[in-house]
Amino acid sequence: MRKIITSISVLGAVAVAVVGATVAFFNDTETSSGNVLTAGSIDLRVDSFGSTRNGVPLPNSSWFPAVDLTDEKFFEFRDVKPGDFFGRNLSLHVDSNPAWVCLLARNVDDDGNGLTDPEHEANDPSDGAGEGELAENLHMLAWLDSDADGRHDSNEPFLVDSFFDVFAELAMPIHDSTTGTPLDPSVPIELLQMDLCGGAHIVNPGTGAISCNGNNMGNKAQGDSLKADLVIYGEQSRNNPNFKCADVDLND
Amino acid sequence: MKKIIISMSIIGAVAAVAVGATTAFFSDTETSTGNTFTAGSIDLKVDSNCHYYNIVDFDGDEPIYRDLGCGQVGTNGVGVGQWDETDLQDGIHKFFSFADIKPGDKGEDTISLHVYDNDAWGKIVMGLTNDLDNSCTEPEGEAEPLCEDDNDGELLEAMLPGFSMWLDQGSIPGFQNGGTGTHDPEEGDNVWQRDNEPIISVRGETMLSSVLAAAYTTAHATDACVSPDGHDDYGRCHGLASDGRMVGSTTYYFGLAWNLPWNTGNEVQTDSVGGDITFKVVQHRNNPTQAGL
Numbered sequence: 001m002r003k004i005i006t007s008i009s010v011l012g013a014v015a016v017a018v019v020g021a022t023v024a025f026f027n028d029t030e031t032s033s034g035n036v037l038t039a040g041s042i043d044l045r046v047d048s049f050g051s052t053r054n055g056v057p058l059p060n061s062s063w064f065p066a067v068d069l070t071d072e073k074f075f076e077f078r079d080v081k082p083g084d085f086f087g088r089n090l091s092l093h094v095d096s097n098p099a100w101v102c103l104l105a106r107n108v109d110d111d112g113n114g115l116t117d118p119e120h121e122a123n124d125p126s127d128g129a130g131e132g133e134l135a136e137n138l139h140m141l142a143w144l145d146s147d148a149d150g151r152h153d154s155n156e157p158f159l160v161d162s163f164f165d166v167f168a169e170l171a172m173p174i175h176d177s178t179t180g181t182p183l184d185p186s187v188p189i190e191l192l193q194m195d196l197c198g199g200a201h202i203v204n205p206g207t208g209a210i211s212c213n214g215n216n217m218g219n220k221a222q223g224d225s226l227k228a229d230l231v232i233y234g235e236q237s238r239n240n241p242n243f244k245c246a247d248v249d250l251n252d
Numbered sequence: 253m254k255k256i257i258i259s260m261s262i263i264g265a266v267a268a269v270a271v272g273a274t275t276a277f278f279s280d281t282e283t284s285t286g287n288t289f290t291a292g293s294i295d296l297k298v299d300s301n302c303h304y305y306n307i308v309d310f311d312g313d314e315p316i317y318r319d320l321g322c323g324q325v326g327t328n329g330v331g332v333g334q335w336d337e338t339d340l341q342d343g344i345h346k347f348f349s350f351a352d353i354k355p356g357d358k359g360e361d362t363i364s365l366h367v368y369d370n371d372a373w374g375k376i377v378m379g380l381t382n383d384l385d386n387s388c389t390e391p392e393g394e395a396e397p398l399c400e401d402d403n404d405g406e407l408l409e410a411m412l413p414g415f416s417m418w419l420d421q422g423s424i425p426g427f428q429n430g431g432t433g434t435h436d437p438e439e440g441d442n443v444w445q446r447d448n449e450p451i452i453s454v455r456g457e458t459m460l461s462s463v464l465a466a467a468y469t470t471a472h473a474t475d476a477c478v479s480p481d482g483h484d485d486y487g488r489c490h491g492l493a494s495d496g497r498m499v500g501s502t503t504y505y506f507g508l509a510w511n512l513p514w515n516t517g518n519e520v521q522t523d524s525v526g527g528d529i530t531f532k533v534v535q536h537r538n539n540p541t542q543a544g545l
Binding site for chain 2: 024025026027028029030031032033034035036037038039040041042043044068096097236238239240241242
């Protein structure tokens with residue numbers, strides 16, 4: 001009896017082994033591991049060597065290294081008089097990807113702040129909110145300052161030459177498909193120079209040097225104020241060959 | 253033990269007598285030589301042909317794409333998504349490895365599977381499960397206020413509508429593999445023919461038998477396939493069997509396409525999607541239940 005019991009248990013063991021073996025059909029598995037798709041980034045940062053008033057560098061007007069803008073102001077000037085001129089230098093950076101870059105403005109407030117006596121005499125009819133005359137009396141020129149001297153040279157084309165309502169329709173291409181190539185992250189520094197003049201800039205046709213003539217900025221602008229958010233806007237250039245700053249809608 | 257030895261010696265004595273007796277008769281001998289059992293093989297090979305497109309211009313509103321190729325060849329000699337049929341090596345054969353995709357980008361891999369000599373059941377496991385936020389850039393944080401470096405990225409959901417896989421069999425059902433009689437230029441052509449090429453899920457597991465059997469049913473309904481077992485000598489319906497097996501030695505093409513839609517926002521910046529893509533096969537013969545997949 002003992003022998004029989006042993007035989008049965010052996011058969012049982014064999015049966016189990018057979019069951020275990022049935023899942024081991026010939027098979028093969030090929031795995032492609034580590035597949036990854038990573039989105040790139042467009043993160044624009046700005047630093048500045050500073051700003052000037054009538055050619056004199058202003059204290060505490062520069063910042064470095066480049067930051068995402070929070071409360072940095074490009075221009076903050078009180079008591080603007082005819083013939084005053086202001087400069088601001090910016091250096092723009094994209095981290096890793098070429099990008100189109102524009103200078104735009106929004107929230108433009110051209111306020112009269114009430115009529116002063118000279119304004120009244122200059123036939124300024126009213127001077128409430130949105131009725132100021134400063135915007136139309138400021139002239140803005142901007143260019144890429146390729147030799148980083150803070151001055152305009154004849155080989156530096158103007159990106160913007162804005163007279164009336166200086167910021168109202170501002171859609172200035174710094175790099176877009178109308179000006180050429182996108183901002184290249186491998187270029188370590190590229191300076192944008194913006195100059196504002198109370199009156200009108202005069203550009204020397206030979207040297208390209210600019211000066212500010214305040215003659216046509218009349219009394220109507222007295223006491224007026226101009227506020228605007230100046231926006232540096234960057235957008236990917238890849239897949240985007242026809243980008244124009246004029247098409248940017250900041251409300252997107 | 254002693255008993256067994258005795259038995260053996262008796263048999264030996266009888267045999268000896270018999271040998272002695274045969275010598276005097278007419279005789280003939282028939283010998284079957286070289287009888288062998290050789291185990292068959294189920295060996296899956298995969299190849300891949302990769303495309304990566306950027307928009308370079310517009311024709312009216314229609315983007316014009318250029319294929320930039322899928323990336324540089326690594327030190328191991330294998331380009332991203334670009335190799336002839338091979339066994340896949342861990343970390344070397346990747347269908348995708350793109351570090352810097354942007355809205356408007358798109359790409360495609362044409363993958364082909366080969367199981368040599370023997371019919372097999374197949375399965376595709378799409379394990380694109382890593383959906384990471386990675387770092388949060390400033391513009392990303394504005395678009396996604398709760399952005400953190402976690403596994404709650406937005407790239408997968410942005411890409412899923414455009415992520416697709418299909419049986420790239422072309423306009424003639426089955427796989428002619430450039431065969432002598434029947435040639436299907438749309439087979440394995442990287443392009444999805446909406447009417448003829450069934451879609452395969454890009455998430456989770458797909459039993460190929462369900463895809464191939466359905467393709468057989470469709471093909472058989474319009475114009476009868478000759479062989480339910482899918483062996484049609486690389487003619488019409490070759491590779492499509494009524495039970496959905498993969499027919500041995502046939503090259504099966506699959507298209508795998510992705511894009512990042514143009515209207516995707518900054519919330520996907522630096523996000524990544526990744527994971528494993530696995531193909532499994534198991535023998536068809538003696539295995540009606542597809543055990544082992």
